Amino acid sequence: LFLALAGTVRVVALPLLPLYPLLLLAGRGVAWRRRAAVAGSCVAGIALVLGPYLAIEQHTTGKMGLSRNGVWNLYGRVAPFADCTKFTPPPGTQLLCEAIPRPSRPITAQYTFNWWYSPAIRYYGDPHSATPEQTAVIESFVWAVIWGQPLDYAEEVGASLLRYIAPDHFRGYGGGPSYYDLVHAPILFHVAFQEYGRRVSAEHYSDGGRFSSREWLLDALRAEESVTRIQGPVFVLLALLMFAAPFVTSGRQRRAAVLFAVTAVLLLVLPVATVEFSARTAVPGFAPLAAAAALGGWGVSRKVRSRLPTPPRGGSRRALRSRLGSGTAVSPRWMRRSRPEG
Numbered sequence: 001l002f003l004a005l006a007g008t009v010r011v012v013a014l015p016l017l018p019l020y021p022l023l024l025l026a027g028r029g030v031a032w033r034r035r036a037a038v039a040g041s042c043v044a045g046i047a048l049v050l051g052p053y054l055a056i057e058q059h060t061t062g063k064m065g066l067s068r069n070g071v072w073n074l075y076g077r078v079a080p081f082a083d084c085t086k087f088t089p090p091p092g093t094q095l096l097c098e099a100i101p102r103p104s105r106p107i108t109a110q111y112t113f114n115w116w117y118s119p120a121i122r123y124y125g126d127p128h129s130a131t132p133e134q135t136a137v138i139e140s141f142v143w144a145v146i147w148g149q150p151l152d153y154a155e156e157v158g159a160s161l162l163r164y165i166a167p168d169h170f171r172g173y174g175g176g177p178s179y180y181d182l183v184h185a186p187i188l189f190h191v192a193f194q195e196y197g198r199r200v201s202a203e204h205y206s207d208g209g210r211f212s213s214r215e216w217l218l219d220a221l222r223a224e225e226s227v228t229r230i231q232g233p234v235f236v237l238l239a240l241l242m243f244a245a246p247f248v249t250s251g252r253q254r255r256a257a258v259l260f261a262v263t264a265v266l267l268l269v270l271p272v273a274t275v276e277f278s279a280r281t282a283v284p285g286f287a288p289l290a291a292a293a294a295l296g297g298w299g300v301s302r303k304v305r306s307r308l309p310t311p312p313r314g315g316s317r318r319a320l321r322s323r324l325g326s327g328t329a330v331s332p333r334w335m336r337r338s339r340p341e342g
Helices: 004-008 016-025 032-061 070-080 108-113 119-124 134-150 151-162 180-184 189-205 215-226 231-246 251-274 279-307 316-322
Strands: none
Touching: 004 016, 004 032, 016 032, 016 251, 070 108, 070 119, 070 134, 070 151, 070 251, 119 134, 134 151, 151 251, 180 215, 180 279, 231 251, 231 279, 251 279
């Protein structure tokens, strides 16, 4: 239920929906029927939330889905590096080919939403108004780019992933806002931007006109964000412990470590691979990252302790006393002194 509800708020949660029933089904130490029943309950909970949601969406808008952008986001991901000389554009997509050098092209969001920069929007509409046929043309171009330029795609995604360590770098690859950009960018709180937000929101939401901001509260939240930001060496340490966790734990702890690690990787990698790096989509992945890292740190500490020499305990002293005789006292180590010779 909670996973499905999370998906209605942020679509980054959707890849977790098939993962968790599969993990429940693949559990160990439990009868097959019970695992199937638990996994089936998980699927039923997901359907209970998303089924009515999608039905109402279809009835209200004529389209079914949790996001109007869909494959348009992926188009924004690949358009900045698409080179039609490296693959054969599908029929009808030649208008999307550009001769502009990669460094001079705009970032992801401009290709997804901006008419001035995006040939897809100029010729095929936008994510909210395009017909299914027009969207299908965009989709065919997207997959042609990915299959035709796999190394370029991997480079873009890899450079974007480095922004988890250095969010203010690799902006040309990552596209989206860093943590500092998202929280401190003046335009987000500019009066003109707020007025535009009210007008656009009022067109889609009945309470859009209630948008407002309070500077004192924003200052407090900015201060908290600046000291709790996960980046740089902190992120590297957590990531290393997360990857180590399945190898330094066992039993139930290992299964939990795998669950947290896979969840964190999905939440941190898929948004970057399908849209862009953005601080707002990065935050949900930090909780399972920290959980897996905690298990990893615990497992590493156990491994280290197991290799340290174990000091003698009371049992050893009693065994020595029994060998020497019941009337012989064995002094603690700190009281023993070597006798001088002669």
